[in-house]
Each structure stands twice: as structure tokens, then as C-alpha cells.
Amino acid sequence: MPRLRGISGMTGATGPARARLFRKYVGVFSLFVSVILIANGLVEAVFVYREQIVLLRRIQVEQADAAAAKIKQFVADIERQLGWTVQLPWDAGSPEQRRLDLYRVMRQMPAITQLTLVDQDGHERLRISNLEQDVTDSLVDFSRNATFTEAVVRKTYRGPVHFRQESVPYMVVARSGAQRSSGVIIADVNLRFMWDVVLGITVGETGRAIVADEAGRLIAAPDISMVLRNTDLKQLIQVAAAKAISSRDGAARSLLATNVEGEGVLSTFAAIEPLGWTLFVELPTREAYAPIYSALLRSAAVLCIGLIGSLLAALFLAHRMVVPIRALQEGVARIGAGDLGYKVDVRTGDELEMLANQFNSMSGDLRASKAREDRLARLRRFLSPQLAQVIESTGGEKLLESQRREISVLFCDMRGYTTFTEAATPEEVMQMLGEFHSSLGGLIHKYDATLERFTGDGLMAFFNAPLPCPDPTDRAVRMAVDMQVALRQLSRKWKDLGYRVGFGIGIAHGEATTGRIGFEGRFDYAAIGSVVNLASRLCNEAREGQILIEANVQGRVAHSFCWESLGLRSFKGFRNPVAVYNVLGFRTEEADKPTGRALGGT
């Protein structure tokens, strides 16, 4: 369970870790790219804005000057035409000729709706009109009229703009002849005809040119309705500015303003001299700033694309990082859970793949080590640790394969055990068994015996398998003697507690089949053969403290132990009676005499 919790803890930690990595990548990339793009966009916008404004103003100033020149030309053409009619002295031409001259002027200049010819004394001699009746020699007195007097003095008179029927702008233009006797020609000019002029001026796509008179009233615009409405422009800031600023000051003539409809415009003015009028070129800011907006839009688009790109790149990189990392994490978790066969599959061709490969080789090593560990654990079940180590290091799984060989088998069990278990408490039984097994276990290790099994009150061990040993019977008997010594100490202790127990041992030597039995996960190393049965029968036959051996054993150890013959005994399962001997103790000088004596004394 703790291990499982560990795994779930790890998988739980992958979420935030991945998110952090993602955030880091995406954040850093996006920040980096967007900072660059935004900076670039801003710089571009600023430059485009400045250049565009400068360019626009320059263009507008040029347009305004050109347009103003056209308007000026419109009036100048009229004045020139008028000039022709008063070239000759009054008495040089016939009245009829003069009339024809005026007709021609009227035809050529449709803006002139009426022509009045005044003689040098200021009397009206001829008046022709395109709507009114023509009048000859009305002799109406113009001598005190400013139109006449001004024209005489200054050669050309340009009257103020007036609106007929409060709608149509008109002006009076008068011209005197080269000689005073030529008289003065006075023309009523319908300024509506400037419409054609302003219509012909293109200002961008949606811009326009308009003309205001000295009083700030609109006298020409592409939308003739505006003119005929007698629109007053005085309140517009550009009109006020036009009054204040000199025409020569190029850049100052261009300003942001609102037009009469209330729309934002870039307005540039040019004075129309000598009329005192002003021409305005108006370009809606909507159009004027369109290139700036489109530059901003472009920058925004690039920014968006860049952001998306950096986001994708970040996602891709994060993916490339995170997927292998997660695979490694998964691998760690699986191996932690005991799945040593798990392989991490990372093919990124970089350090991560190297890391995964190292990880895989590490898990392979772990697997090999675990397998060895498992084998060792299995061997330890029936071999002493040293022996197990030896087998393991010599690669001895083969040793565990079944084979037939001579072995010495030792059985040992307790006398009086049943009585004891009935009388004693379970705790006492377990304690006694624990002491019994641990004292025997030490001897088994000491003599490198192969422990086949512990039974409740005894054990079975054998020698010469799986590892061969040179003196199996000798070892078996030595161990049996040591066991009796050790167990006697235990039985004394229990006797003090009021329980009487003793031990009997049987040893036989002969051929048996040894090998692994059992099933996967629960293998035992066992010996099968009549020698095992014989040893078991001998053990059963042994009284407390006795070590019974049969002839095979006796023949091999007779010279090194003291023994006594117990004669022939019949055993169940054995056809012939078996010669049985009881080992009394060590014979050799160096051997433990007292032990031998002690055994013999029993």
C-alpha cells in the first residue's frame, strides 16, 4: 500500500509539473515574440503616421494651391473677357457692334447673367441679360455708384458676394477700358458656375474642395445644395485659422478640423487673391488615416500570427519535452511498482532519448539484479547463506535440477511433543519451537546441510546435494551429535518449566533423487528415495537422546565416532531387517570427549 500511494503521488505530481513547463514555455515564447512584434508595430505605426501626415499635408497644400489657382482663373477669365469689350473708345464702334460683343461674351461666359455697359459719364447705355429684357440707352446714372467709380479708379472692381433670393451666390465684376472714354462694363456673375470648377478638383477618394467668401459664407462646393442653402462657415476653426494665418506658411495651412457636416477632416486652405476668398481642401480623417489604420492592422495581424506561431512552437516544444518526461515518469512509477520489464520508449534523438536509454539499461540491470536476488532467496530457503552465495555466484540453477546421487539423510524430532502441546499454552509452544528451530538452524548453517523442511517438532536435512561434499555421512553424524548437545540444554530448561521433552535422530545414507519440486512461486528442494524413508524410520525408532544410524552410515563413520550396535530391526516398508547402531559420540582425540561420554552415558 505505501508503494501504491507513492505511485499515485507521483502521477498526481505530473499534472502541475506539466502545466508549469507549458506555462513557462508558452509564456516565455509569447512574451518574447509579442514584445518584439508590438515594438515593431508601434515603431512602424509611429513612422507611418508621421510620414503620412507630412505627406498628406504637402499634397493637400499643393492641391489647395492648385485649386485656388483654378478659382482665381475662373474670375480672371471673366475679367479678361470683360476687358475685350471696353478696349475701344466709346465713339469708335457702333452700338450694334458693342451689342454683338456683349452677346459673344455672354455666350462664352455662361456664368455672366447680365452685362451692363456704362459710358464714361456714368450713364447706362446697354444692358443685356439672359433672363431679363435687354435695355438700350436707359441712361441710368452710375456715376455715384461704387461699382463705376471703383472700376474707373482701379480698372477692375470686384464686388462682394451676395446671395440672390438668399440662395444663389452672385458677384459683380466691373472693368474699365484702357482709356477713360471706353466706359465701364459691369457683369453680374453667377458664382454657381464655380461648381464645375470644384467638381473638377479631386481630393483623395472622398475629399472635396470648397470655397468661402470673405464673410465666411460657402460659395462653392461639390454639393450645390450646400451653396444654395447659403451655408455659413464662420464658426469652423479652419475658417477662423485661414483669416489668421498667412498663406505662405505652408504647414500651418493644414489642420485637423470638423467640416460643416460635423465630420472630422484634414483641412488645408489657400487664399484666393485678390478676391479675399479662401479655398479649403478637406479630406475626411477616415480616409486620411486609412494608411495608418491599415499599417496598424497589418502590425496587429503580424502580431496575431506571431503569437499563434510562438504559441504553437511553445506547444510543440513543450510537447516534445513533456511527453518523454512523462514517459520517464511513467517508467519510474512502473519500476517503483515492481514492473521491472517496463521499457521507456523515447525517440527524440536528443539528450532525452539518451536519458531514456540509460533509464532502460538501468531497469535492465535492476531486472537482472532482482532475478538474481530471487534465485538467491529461493536457494536460501534450503541452503545456508554462504552456500546459496556460492551457488548463485557459480551460476548454479543447474545444481537444482533433479539428479540421482548418494546422500546422507538426517531426521530429527521431538519426544513428548504431543503431551507438551496439550499441556502448554500456544504462546509457550511457539516460544519453544522458536528456540528449537533457531538452535538447530545455526547448526544446519554450520555444517552446510541442505534443509529440506522443518516439521512442527522436527526437521529433515541432507548432505551431498545439491552441492557435493566429500564427507556427507561424517558431517551428518557430527551435526547430529551437536544437535543432541544443543537440544539437551533446551530440554533442561523446559524441564525446569515442568515440561519433559527429548529428541531422537535418525541418519541413513544411500541413493536418492534430488531436485526441485513444487510450482512457480513455491519451489522446494527435495530428496526422494528409500534412504529418506529409512532415515525417517530410524528417527521414529530413536529414543530420547539417541542418534540411530544404519549400516551404510556406520561403515563410513565407525572410525571417527563411538557407537553401539542395537542389532537388526524390521521397519515398515523394508523387506529385510536393518542393522541399527546408536552413535554415542566423537572418537577422535581432538574430538569432544566429554560429549562422547555424555552421549554414551545416556
Place this chain on the structure above:
Amino acid sequence: MAERDYIEGDNFVFEFIEGTGGHHDFRSAYRDLASRKVDIFLVLGTERALRAAREASTTIPTVIGAIDYDPVTHGYVTDLARPSGNITGVYFQQIELTAKRLQIFKDTFPKMRSVTVFWGTPSADQWKAAQDAAPRLGLELVGVQFQSQPYDYHRTFAAIAPEHRQHLLVVSMGDFFVDRARLAQFALTTCTRSMFAGREWVDAGGLLSYGPNLSGMVQRLAEYVDRIARGAKPSELPIEQPAAFELVVNLRTAKALGVALPASIFARANEVLE
């Protein structure tokens, strides 16, 4: 209208009512139009038509082409610059022009003493203007009023004393415009010197014309309709008057009639058809 991106049947529909000219016809016709819920009345021509339109509806924006009446003096609008109410359009100034036509006619034929004037009920103002101007020009006028279609020019003319039949002034009127080819032909066959209101009659064979360019003015009317359709209020659209008038002379007709035209006419003529 097509020049202004209007396609008939697509984004605008002309609702026509053909009238034979009677006031009752106009009235029922405009009532009919008003009941069809038209967006704009285009009243081109006579005052009777406008009156009928006003009777049918005073709320529908109305664009007028005032040929034979002055919308200010007749009280339909308060002033030209800012016509109050929902009427706007073009005033053709035909009444003022009538006297001018007579004058140019007289300038062309200085010996002219008598002129026959063709007029009709819708153009009564022009007839009156002609009568006012005649004494100043030393002219005697014979008025012929046409009342119901089809006008029989030959029979009516035949009833006039021969000394008055040499010169003919045809005032501006819708019916005469429709009949322009017949009138021109009539003048030619009767060897009558004719003065008309516009170049269309001279193109058809009339001798002289003085007046505004009608097709140009009708184009202006289309712009009014367009601007009102786009949301402009009629009171914001000043009433326009023709700014230029053209004198057109048909030299072929002059030759056919065997008349010599004075230099002054050629000096002032905007166009001479040869």
C-alpha cells in the same frame, strides 16, 4: 436614375399613372399613388399636378419640376434656399423666360409686329407674361388656347387672320413637348417662323428656341430623388433654378423658310444646327 445605381424593379419602382390632363384625373391618380404607399412623389410639370399631389398626401416627400408656375409666389414653399415643408425640386423659370423669348424673337425679326402664341390652361401664367411684355416690344399677340388633346394645330391656326400667322411662339407645356415633332412640322409646312421653349423642338425642326437645358434639369431632379431616398429632408435641399439658358437656331429650317437671320442671333446662339 440608372446612372445613380438605381435599377428599376430592383431597388426602386416607378409607379406611373397616365392622365388625360383633367384636374380630376390628377387627383384620383395621386390618391391612387398615395394609397400604393410610394416613397417619393415626382411631380414634373403643371401646377395642377402638384395641387392634386398635395391633396392626396402632404406627408410624402415631393420633388417638383415646376415648369409653368412659380412655387414661391404660389405659396408651395417659403423660400428657395430652405423650402419649408416637404417639397423641393427645380423651378424652370419659364414665366420669366416667356418675355425673353419674345424679345429674342423680335431681335431676330425686327420687322415682326404680330405673334401668335400657343398656350394651354397649365401655361396660363406664361401667356400672361407674354401679354405683359408685348407692348414694350411693340408686338400684337394672338393667343390660341388649347384645351383638349389631340390638339389640331392646323385647323386652329387656319382660323387666325393671315397677318398674324407669320410668327409663332409656343410656350413651355408638357403637351407641346410631347407634340414637338408635330409642332415643328406644322410650323414648317405653314411657313411659320417659330420660337420654342427648348432645344428639343428645334432638334425636331423648329426654328428658334431659348430656355434651360431640359435634360440637364431632369437629371438634377433625379439627384433630388436620390438624395431624398438616401435620407435627406426636402426642406434641406434648396430649390434650384436653371443658371444657363441656351439659344438654339436651326439653320436648315431657316433656309427652308427662306428667311435671313441677323448677325446678332449668331453672336448669341449657343448652337446653330446646320
